[in-house]
Amino acid sequence: MVGYGRATAALETRSMGGYERTPGGTNLGQTTPGGGAGPGAVGKQTLTEQVTPQAKPDPVKEITDLLSGHAAGGAAAAFDRLKALDEAQQTSVITHLSPALRGKLAHGIQKNAATGDTAHEVLRRCFDATPTGEVDTLCRWTALRFDLAVTSTSDSSGAPWDKRGLRRCWDVLQMLPAAHVADNKDLKSLTRYRSGSVEGWASDDGEAAIGYGSSNNIDTLNETGDFTDAKDPLRGKNMFDATVRHEIGHRVDAGVGGPAYTASDNGGGWKTWDGSHGMAERIVTASGGKISSWSDATEKKAIVACLQGVIDDRVPNEINTRLAALSFVAKHATDAAQQTKLDDIKGDHAVSALRVAFSHQAPWDLPTGGVKLGDRIFQESYDWPQWVSYKQDSRAKKFSRYQFRAPGEWFAEAYATYYQPPGDKGALMKGLDDTTKTWFDAHVDPQHGAGGTTPKSGTKNGTTATSGATPTPTSGAPASAPKGAGGP
């Protein structure tokens, strides 16, 4: 009898002496209940055959028995048994289990029993062999692999995962460092919500949510210009995969010092204000235009207050009417001097900047980012509101346009770019933003840039990946596609 590695003592006591682990595996579809000869064996038998009947191993039955029993630890024992089988047998066993027993196995395994490269490989085979309709079980395999809750989002937009989305998530997550996924205390759940497009969000309480709909072909949907310019590194990359990396990036950001880097000139020189208080004054000052040097202090105060009102109320379309209502220009239609004043106000770049600076106007999507004030772009990044400014010239080394929505988006897009397969980590940053690549190597990636973006078979979150490994595309790949791929 050939030993089979990691079988536990408990397993051996249940295995009736085990079975031969032969190349190519056992044909699990041909069971022989009770052992002995199968159908057609009636007739002459030797004495020896009668005395020493060989119980043909039946892993399906054994694992079914383990899972069907009421004893505690049945699932753990079954998983240990499963790990001892060869790859084909593992797949066959999972395939032959009933849906209920597959679910019982998945839910009965504890996380601490599902660690290590071997367990991770088995989990993936379990996932691949689980039918598409068993979503709960598929989520559980994924949860075990990455130590995350894998569910729908908790709000009303929540939607059940499906196998295609989980498979792509798996392929993406396994090539990220374990420190960013399974071992990341800032990442607790991977959730799905219903959406007509591929998108996502991440929350401060550790949720990374992915949105997509049934009409989105996530295996072939590449970025074609919604968020990138033609030369941006993320152009042409798989949208779903990049979105998953992006949302994970949000949950990595704070833990690796992202906020400090994005505040530095190399990271865009971002400044952030939670709320809109004082933004008009800052914008007027940054503009250095006629408003900032307005000779009448009372009028200047009124102008700034007017612009602050536009900012607070978030109504760029009302700039003209509100400015025109200022008392000292209210008669501009008939008073040339007042018209001149009004023209001076409206001609200030601070006013022009405000016209296109609000989050619902997506100023980050503009090639310029908006109207530059000094060397900076000021914009409302989110509607709650959050205001930011950044150095406009940093757009010259952008990875996507969306990167310039907010410092957190800057980091998340950089993260998605850094871990974009194939090839070396940060390969897409080289020559475009070497400083940021170097910073990611030093501060973000636990392997300091080594290891490449494609884990070889048997690795845990890419920790032993081979640098520059050739990726295996998985676009449209079947359920049994080899792990370690996932690039567009």
Added chain:
Amino acid sequence: MVRKRALCLVQAALLCAACGKGLQSRTSEGSNGPGTVAADPAGPASANTKGSTQMASTEADIATVQGAIAKEIRVSPDDVKVRPLHVSVPGITVFTASVHPAKAGRGVTRTGIVEGGSIYVETEAMSRVARAWGYGARRAVPATTVAQVFGALHNAAAESSPFIDDDTVQTYKSVSGPRRAAAVAMPVEATVDGLPAVVYYLTSSSRGTPFSEVTAIVHPDFQIELRVQPVLED
């Protein structure tokens, strides 16, 4: 990420945020049939003529939105900031609502209308607005007003902004790429397949809605058909 749906129950209404673009809108129970709601012939200019009744209604509608979103994302109603759109639509409050991430863990945005205590979103909401205006062959309100409301309702889970101010159009031209600069313009009335329509341009905070040309076609039963054409620079 555009979503559409209409629901009767307030707490269920914001489920609409989960629906994918292209899903068929559902009609609310008790919804008014075409023409049963009188249009305000004065259009937006009558916004200040409704007095305290209108104000009370708006306040109630705001409370409705706060309650629905609070229940949806499990925050206090006070955490939901609701901004009514200052456009007159008889019997309807058009809103944008947001929740600070400090309260919800993430930023949450919702847009829609409140009519009769129920929340509607996207094309269903637009349809109800069109019916309230009596918008059709008789262009009851200017194209700019149609764009202002329809643009705001474009996406139930993200703010969108139509171009309705010429200075903003000109500024946008000066800072955008050549294709968008050439395209962007003020809203205009149009006729599509013999039906009244309005063509306008919008931007959105949603990653899934780039700068786009939108043609909103108003069918005789006030159903709204949107034809959205993103304008990309390459």
